[in-house]
Amino acid sequence: MNQNGHHPKQKTIILNGREVAFFEGETVYEVAQRNQQDIPTLCYDDRLEPFGGCRLCVVDVEGMRNPVASCTFQATPGLVVNTHTERIETHRKTLLEMVVSENRELEVDPLRGYASQELTDLVSLYEAQTGRFQGSQSGTTNTEDDNPFIFRDYDLCISCYRCVRVCAEEEGDYAISIMNRGFETQITTEFNGLLKDSACTFCGQCVQTCPTGALGDLKAMRAASIPLPIAKTRTICPYCGVGCSVDVLTKGDQIVGIHPAMDGPANEGALCIKGQFAFDFVQHGDRLKTPLIRGEDGRFHPASWDEALDRAADGFQKVEEQYGRHAVYGVASGRAPHEAAYTMQKFIRAGYGTHNIDNCSRA
Numbered sequence: 001m002n003q004n005g006h007h008p009k010q011k012t013i014i015l016n017g018r019e020v021a022f023f024e025g026e027t028v029y030e031v032a033q034r035n036q037q038d039i040p041t042l043c044y045d046d047r048l049e050p051f052g053g054c055r056l057c058v059v060d061v062e063g064m065r066n067p068v069a070s071c072t073f074q075a076t077p078g079l080v081v082n083t084h085t086e087r088i089e090t091h092r093k094t095l096l097e098m099v100v101s102e103n104r105e106l107e108v109d110p111l112r113g114y115a116s117q118e119l120t121d122l123v124s125l126y127e128a129q130t131g132r133f134q135g136s137q138s139g140t141t142n143t144e145d146d147n148p149f150i151f152r153d154y155d156l157c158i159s160c161y162r163c164v165r166v167c168a169e170e171e172g173d174y175a176i177s178i179m180n181r182g183f184e185t186q187i188t189t190e191f192n193g194l195l196k197d198s199a200c201t202f203c204g205q206c207v208q209t210c211p212t213g214a215l216g217d218l219k220a221m222r223a224a225s226i227p228l229p230i231a232k233t234r235t236i237c238p239y240c241g242v243g244c245s246v247d248v249l250t251k252g253d254q255i256v257g258i259h260p261a262m263d264g265p266a267n268e269g270a271l272c273i274k275g276q277f278a279f280d281f282v283q284h285g286d287r288l289k290t291p292l293i294r295g296e297d298g299r300f301h302p303a304s305w306d307e308a309l310d311r312a313a314d315g316f317q318k319v320e321e322q323y324g325r326h327a328v329y330g331v332a333s334g335r336a337p338h339e340a341a342y343t344m345q346k347f348i349r350a351g352y353g354t355h356n357i358d359n360c361s362r363a
Contacts, residue, residue, distance in 0.1 A: 108213035118211035151216035163206035220257030
């Protein structure tokens with residue numbers, strides 16, 4: 001509504017024969033997505049600045065001779081756009097055939113990463129031929145990188161640069177970059193070294209944005225041979241107070257990996273190294289399955305929960321009676337559920353009237 005109390009004339013474009021509104025600064029791609037008009041892309045991640053590199057998102061604009069990249073082309077009033085004309089669909093199919101003809105393989109396990117199936121799905125959708133432009137292959141898998149988290153399978157890289165851009169734009173780490181040009185283009189680190197010797201924080205963002213599985217989650221890939229379907233369960237990472245949303249990947253009753261929730265209100269697809277990779281403790285062979293109480297011989301012995309709780313309560317009571325309530329200090333575990341953390345702070349604050357409470361995952 002303007003200063004005169006009137007609604008200004010709404011700005012619109014014609015999208016596939018239908019008049020739709022757009023907001024100032026929106027690209028044609030964003031307008032199409034908001035209006036459920038799917039446009040394929042391989043280099044686009046809505047968390048990143050538009051790149052326009054893959055050219056799959058090109059559309060026909062009335063009055064323009066050549067197709068334009070919809071992810072970088074801004075909407076203007078009166079624009080007439082067609083997203084799936086015959087020549088555009090032929091263009092997309094040809095591009096896909098050129099891309100996949102260079103890759104070693106097309107079918108990769110979805111455990112490699114959140115976006116790892118994007119290329120596979122598009123090739124299937126367009127029924128693209130995988131060997132039409134068969135020839136030399138660029139990119140070389142880094143088999144010498146011995147980090148325990150990220151597999152660098154550059155034989156499958158299509159140079160969309162999403163990994164490089166998410167590392168720079170979202171994480172601010174600039175741990176990975178691009179070397180060489182043209183057919184010799186390669187994703188790399190500083191001085192073409194190992195990830196652990198670079199500025200990489202192993203957040204896994206590069207893995208989760210990769211549309212081909214060229215970057216893979218090594219920990220999740222270990223479960224590829226388990227002949228069970230992958231199930232996803234939405235939950236909250238317990239490691240700190242940010243409250244990042246995650247999807248826990250399971251096969252049967254075994255946790256096999258973590259995907260960041262792209263629609264998570266707190267993290268919007270981002271995770272730290274703990275949230276992304278630190279889940280082995282859940283089913284680790286050394287994890288305690290019964291309480292232990294130290295006996296008179298100085299060693300720990302299995303006990304019932306009632307025995308363990310009685311021993312703990314007795315210890316707390318003796319400390320308070322001898323030294324006062326401020327001698328009691330609680331440290332909650334970052335690997336416990338949020339409900340346990342809440343109960344722990346209630347126990348210290350309400351039970352003893354002190355704020356001597358912390359959490360081991362805070363730092």
